[in-house]
Amino acid sequence: MQPLVSICMPCHNAEKYVGEAIESVLTQSYKNIETIVVNDGSTDRSGEVLEKYRIKGVKVITEKCGSASGARNRAFREAKGDYVKFFDADDIISPKMIESQITKLNGRINAVASSEWGRFYGEVSTFKSNPQSVWRDMEPTEWLVKAWYDARPMMQPGMFLIPRDIIKTTGGWNEKYTLIDDFEFFARIFCHSKEILFTTGAILYYRSGSSSSLSAKKNRQAVESQYHSLLEGIGHLLALRPDHAARLSCANMLQDFIYSHYPKHPDLCRQLRSRILELGGSDLKPDGPPRFHQLRRFVGWKNARRMQRFFRK
Numbered sequence: 001m002q003p004l005v006s007i008c009m010p011c012h013n014a015e016k017y018v019g020e021a022i023e024s025v026l027t028q029s030y031k032n033i034e035t036i037v038v039n040d041g042s043t044d045r046s047g048e049v050l051e052k053y054r055i056k057g058v059k060v061i062t063e064k065c066g067s068a069s070g071a072r073n074r075a076f077r078e079a080k081g082d083y084v085k086f087f088d089a090d091d092i093i094s095p096k097m098i099e100s101q102i103t104k105l106n107g108r109i110n111a112v113a114s115s116e117w118g119r120f121y122g123e124v125s126t127f128k129s130n131p132q133s134v135w136r137d138m139e140p141t142e143w144l145v146k147a148w149y150d151a152r153p154m155m156q157p158g159m160f161l162i163p164r165d166i167i168k169t170t171g172g173w174n175e176k177y178t179l180i181d182d183f184e185f186f187a188r189i190f191c192h193s194k195e196i197l198f199t200t201g202a203i204l205y206y207r208s209g210s211s212s213s214l215s216a217k218k219n220r221q222a223v224e225s226q227y228h229s230l231l232e233g234i235g236h237l238l239a240l241r242p243d244h245a246a247r248l249s250c251a252n253m254l255q256d257f258i259y260s261h262y263p264k265h266p267d268l269c270r271q272l273r274s275r276i277l278e279l280g281g282s283d284l285k286p287d288g289p290p291r292f293h294q295l296r297r298f299v300g301w302k303n304a305r306r307m308q309r310f311f312r313k
Contacts, residue, residue: 002032003107005098005161006081009037010071014089015045017207022053024092024205030099036078037089038063038071046089069173069181072157076172082109082164086157086173090210092124093158094203101161104199109163111195112140115202117159121209129203130154136198140190141241148234148249151256151284155186158204166192177229179222187233191240223261227268230257231275247279255282262305 007025011018018037025035035057039047041064050060059078065071072086083102087093101113118129132154134147147153170192173185190196234250254272262269276282286292286301288308295304 002030003082003102004080005030005033005102006076006079006084006164007033007035008072008075008079008084008086009035009089010040010065010068010075011037011042011046011050011089012040012068012071013042013044013046015042015049017090017210018046019049019053021087021089021091022058024095025087026053026056026058027095028093028098029096030102033098034079034081035059036061036075038065038074040065040068040071040074067175067178067181069175069177069185073172073175076167079164084162084164084167085160086162088156088158090207091156091158092205092207094201094205097199097202097204098161100202101199104197104202105161105163108195108197109165110193111163111197112166112189112193113161113197113199113202115159115199115204117154117156117204117206119206119208121207124205127205134196134198138196138198140193140196141237141246143196144187144190144237145241145246145249148237148253151252153183153253154206155182156204156206157182157185158206160186160189162189174229174232177225179218179226180229181225184229184233184236187236191236220265223265223268226257227272230254244280248281248283251276251279251282252284254279255284256287259284259286259301259305262302263309 036059037050039050039060039062047062054060061074063074065074097115104113105111116129118127120127134143166189170188173181177184230253234253237246238250254276258269258272292304292308295307
């Protein structure tokens with residue numbers, strides 16, 4: 001008997017995309033799948049779109065949860081699967097993704113299957129793969145150290161197929177977090193796993209450029225969520241690996257927060273600078289377009305960032 005896979009999907013005002021996301025699940029080569037979508041307080045036509053999928057076996061729950069994390073937890077409470085994939089309503093998965101990840105896991109309940117990924121803008125035809133150093137089977141804490149070192153980890157939920165037992169052991173999503181809630185969640189999941197198994201050919205098509213995306217929201221509440229998720233996430237890793245490589249990768253993740261938000265939120269940046277010093281310092285260089293780096297060489301990154309933000313306005 002093939003193991004049951006639960007797809008848990010939060011949906012908030014995703015009428016333009018949720019149908020395409022669900023279709024990518026319903027057309028999977030692997031058939032023992034249950035799909036649970038939580039319509040979390042949508043004010044657009046998401047509800048009408050979702051109703052059309054009830055007759056295709058999709059379980060639709062209409063409930064105001066208040067966050068993607070809350071909606072994922074609500075879906076998980078309904079899930080019966082041996083394996084679980086949390087999958088956002090604006091992304092797409094390749095047709096054999098579930099089959100490939102189930103095959104890769106081969107019945108293991110102490111490992112997580114990962115996947116390839118890339119971005120697309122508007123149409124899937126614009127998709128470009130984005131290979132990373134962690135596209136291989138790895139010990140979980142080493143995966144985190146490698147992925148965090150350049151402060152550009154991809155921890156999008158749809159990439160991973162997780163044994164139910166690991167989620168039950170570690171707990172669900174932290175509903176306090178909105179922005180980068182996946183950072184803390186997957187740091188915790190990985191730190192309770194034995195191996196991350198990379199699945200060649202399984203692809204997450206990650207939709208970019210959507211103004212309704214949570215990652216596009218940068219208000220104070222969202223930034224505080226990012227701040228706390230980062231600190232709690234690195235705490236999971238450092239509890240298992242307080243070595244130099246782990247401390248450096250954690251420091252780089254915190255330094256990237258400072259680079260990204262400066263000169264805004266000086267209180268949060270000041271506290272993170274202290275934590276970075278405690279970790280032994282960071283060697284991360286600031287990210288930006290060529291003109292930013294030209295300015296940085298002459299006036300320093302802080303002044304270059306101020307000028308960059310001024311000209312954006």
